[in-house]
Amino acid sequence: MRRKVLAVAFAAAVFAAPGFAQSSKLNGTWKLNTSKSDFGQFPPPASETDTIEVTNTDFKQHVTSESQRGSQTYTRACAITGQETALTPDNPKAHIGPVLLDKITCGWDGNSLVVTEGAKMQGSELTDKLTFSVSDDGNTMTMTSHISSATINADRKLVYDRTDASAATPSAAGVAQTAGSMAMIHTGGSHPSLSGAYKLDVPKSDFGQMGGPSSGTLAIDDSGSSVKIDSDQQGGPMGDMKSTQTLTTDGQESTSTMMGNPVKSTAQWNGGSLVVNAKTSFQGTDVTIKSTYSLSDDGKTLTVKTHAESSMGPFDSTAVYDKQ
Secondary structure, three states: OHHHHHHHHHHHHHHHHHHOOOOOOOOEEEEEOOOOOEOOOOOOOOEEEEEEEEOOOEEEEEEEEEEOOEEEEEEEEEEEOOOOEEOOOOOHHHEEOOEEEEEEEEEEEOOEEEEEEEEEEOOEEEEEEEEEEEOOOOOEEEEEEEEEOOOOEEEEEEEEEEOOHHHOOOOHHHOOOOHHHHHHHOHHHOOOOOOEEEEEOOOOOEOHHHOOOOEEEEEEEEOOOEEEEEEEEEOOOOOOEEEEEEEEOEOOOEEEEEOOEEEEEEEEEEOOEEEEEEEEEEOOEEEEEEEEEEEOOOOOEEEEEEEEEEOOEEEEEEEEEEEO
16 A cells, blocks of 8 residues: 555656746745735734745744734744644744644645644634735735634735845846847757747657646746746646746756655756756655656657656656647
8 A cells, every 4th residue: 555655656746846846936025015915804014024934844934013002023934744733832833923823734836835824713713824925026925814713704915025135036038038138048049948838738648657647737937047837737646736846957956845845956958958857755765856858849849758766666757748
């Protein structure tokens, strides 16, 4: 049974490979923009500044606010596992300002981090689902909140402006697609641009004996020195999966998470192909994954060949995508 579970997780890791590096745009210092926010039925603070730290396994939000009730400082912290964690009153993570939490869950939903908190309020359980997301240019963070209990059903939308501008991630999408700018993005034209929207061609793909997704899309933003890949897959060994990968292509190692497990990865151009090497583990079993992205000469077909190794042996798959 354990071997079967590992095999399914192993195959899912292969299919999820285009999206194991979760966004780190949340990292930085953010100032609440009260004029752009919607506090619903709750009184707004006079000011608020948040500092967010996201690592491969943990999320921390340091909050300092001013309101009619005075100053308040607290830290929201949780492990990014997607699993619910029970909290006791003596656990520092249970204390969010005046609220005493009894449980918390943190996990990725695409590029957004979702934190779900539970607390006892007036004899009933109150749940607050917080979703943190960052704009494409990295300068605006939005936190939506849905609060529900036996007596409350309310929503908030808090908008924050980045104050550490240097931490914002530049986007090649903001550069005019002229011949000069493309030459700057792809220095020397040594490899093709992978940028574009792609749809999985299931009949032309080969996912091996474990089977693969029933459908899928890729959206790629290739600036040459970095590549962002948004993957959306339906069906397959582990069901629907959405994820985002952002890599530099200079061979520098980055650390991220995939299915709750830490992943170390590197990416480099090899001629006209992008090669991504990743290392991770599932239930104590080490896994290495090599994914090679190649574009056809006419630019209409993207082929992603994946070779994975573990104690269960090798696993290979070929995913073929048509450019839209």
